Amino acid sequence: MKKIFLIVVVLLFQNSFSKPISETQKLAATCKVWGFLKYYHPNVADGSKNWDEQLFQILPKVEEAQTSEAFSLVIENWVDSLGEIKKQETLKPAVKKEYFDKNFDLSWFNNKELFSKSLSKKLKFIEENRFQGKQYYVAYEFDSNGPPLQFKNEPKYADFKWTDKNLRLLALFRYWNYIEYFFPYKYQMDQNWDKSLNEFLPRIIAPESEKDFALAMREISIKINDTHASTQMTQMSEYFGDKFVPVDVKIIDQKAVVIGLKNDSLAKISDLKIGDVITKVEGKTIAQLLKENSKYVEGSNEPSVLKNAYWTIFNGKTPSFEIEFIRDGKTAVKTINRYKYQDLKIQFPDQEKWKILEGNIGYVNFGEVEEKDVPNLIAALKNTDAIIFDDRKRPHDVIYPLADWLNPVPVEYVKYVDPDVNYPGRYVWRKEEEKIGKVNPDNYKGKVIVLIDENAVSHAEHTAMALQTVPKATVIGSQTGGADGANTRFLIIKGFSSSFTCYGVFYPNKKEVQRIGIVPDVEINPTILGIQQGKDEILDRAILFAKNGK
Structure with missing residues (x-):
């Protein structure tokens, strides 16, 4: 009797785990495991495996698995086949790091509906004994040309055809994991990134047409809510x-x-x-x-x-x-x-770099001023009562020499978070204080007014943050683009290029800029009537403020 009872208990336990599993569930979990192993497993992150080929080999086995138990076994056998991982001493960084962990979440290891306890334990062991050398597939270096974040050694598949299901899945898996581990603002998305994976997988698995596949790849990039981020393909036009x-x-x-x-x-x-x-x-x-x-x-x-x-x-x-x-x-x-x-044949009329408006108010067209112009700008505007910096036109790299003149002392204006490529998904606050300006008792004493709107994005927002440190600085206008930080561009697979903001930018008090943008002190939005009357309502409001301080 006891034996029969034991058999029944075992069967019930097996049945409770051996639940049917959908193709979307299987492939979403495979995407996560494949990306995790790519950046964490010591025998994968070193580049010694053909990791795309490993995916192509495991996909048929994943497709055959009809239950969660069978699927878990496929994944566990795959993990075991990658070779032994040596247990490491507690991984302590040489320099103590202050982590920013709003993006970090490996709790999916413990999904009891998909993974056995044994598999969950092995994934956790890999995290604890993760790769610590030079990553083969990703680099984050400020001494290289271009943005610091670079995805490397990814075959582009010159013969890519949208009809190849394996290559479609590879394109999605690559992109999803790039964002999962290396997009600093993942936590700010309107839609949870896991949900986006589940939403778009059916269109990647069985697209209605080439157009449907291509637009699905663009749409998922829009889901990350980043003005820097969009996937381009030749078919867009x-x-x-x-x-x-x-x-x-x-x-x-x-x-x-x-x-x-x-x-x-x-x-x-x-x-x-x-x-x-x-x-x-x-x-x-x-x-x-x-x-x-x-x-x-x-x-x-x-x-x-x-x-x-x-x-x-x-x-x-x-x-x-x-x-x-x-x-x-x-x-x-x-x-x-x-x-x-x-x-x-777009016409770009010549514009003044700066001028003095009525009321002894300086006006600076940031889109035209270059670093070599700064000494002459200072000489021309040093005796004005106020200066309006038009940050609606993308500035050149002029803020540092300008800040040396505008600020009486050096002041911190920004904090950054960078991805920790030895602990993917985690970010680290930079230790160095980012200050701007210098000790200058002869600094500009008039009002400083900064004009902003949705055209102020990225470098323009960074410039506005710096100008906000100036005594008597006032920001006038409307919400900016909300994408501050370097824009990294990369090819996902042949025909599909993409980009996103690759490090985090915050105010010194750690307040976000991403999505929020620069918040004006005086908000003013252009109106239809104002445009029809030929007015620049933001500039007009700034001139009024320069004259009366209100």
Whole structure:
């Protein structure tokens, strides 16, 4: 009787673990294990295995596994086949590190529905005895050319065909793990990164078409909510059109307002004028088009998405199309032209680097000033009552010499976190204080005003952070792009290139900049009426503040 009872208990236990498992569940777990072993296992991270080939060999076995128990056994046998791992002494860094761990989570080891206790234990052992040499597949070095984060030794598959399921999965697995371990702002995503993997796997496993696969690869990159991040492929112009309108627009109140002319003559042909309010494109409202297409548009926050969405609204394959627009209070419909980018012949009029406005107020066009210009700039503006730095135009590398003049003493303005490539997924606060300025009793004594909007991204945001340390500094404008830090670019696989912000940037008190952007002291947003009247409302507000301090 006891023997029968014992058999029943064993069978019940086995049955409780041997649950059916879906293809998405299996492949999501395989993606995680493959990426973890790639960067953690001493016999993999050293580059001694053909790691892509290992994936291709394990996938058929994963597909055959019909239960969670069978799947776990496949993965455990795979881990065992990679060779012995020597137990190491407690891994203590030579220099004590202050970790930033909001991204770090290996708790999936303990998924009892997918992994046996034995497998979970082995994965934990690998973490505790992880690879400590020079990573074969990733590097983080500031002494190299380009961004510090680089993905290395990844075959690009010159003969890549979208119909090859293994290569489609490889592309997704590579990208997902790049973000999992080396994107500093993973914790700030709107959607949990695990959920994104589960959402997109079915479209990678069995895409309806090449277009569906390609757009799935773009869409998942948009999910990381980073203005620096989007995946590009050669088919993008084929899908969305390779022809552009000859004007610049700004989305305000779900309408597209013309704010600039790329080419006066071409805009005149279509009778497009600054201040025109476009309400529909080919019968669809701007709101409808944004709802349909924002999943393809990179952006850390809503202003960034609205700024970058223009091509999904106006680009097309045809040389002309119909719009509905409002001018002088009247609504009308007409056909306007599109042009290939090279045929736009965009005009870039000469602009002043700096000038003195009425009221002894200096104005600096950051987009034009270079480091060699700084001595002359200082000489020209040192006796002004206020200086307006227009940070809506991407600055050159001029902030350090400017800060030496503007600041009376050195001051910390930023903190960084860098990925720990010997403990992937973890980040470390840089020990060195990042200060700007110098001891200068003859520093500029007037008001310093910084203009910002959604066009201030990355380097411009970094510049704004530095200027915020200046005495009497005031930031005026609207929310910035929310992507501060170096932008690393890489090829996932042939035909698919991508990018994202590769290290974390924070204020000295560790307050985030990513997604939030630079918060203005005085918020002002351009209006449709202001644009139609030819006003720069942000600059006008800054001039008013320079005059009366309010």
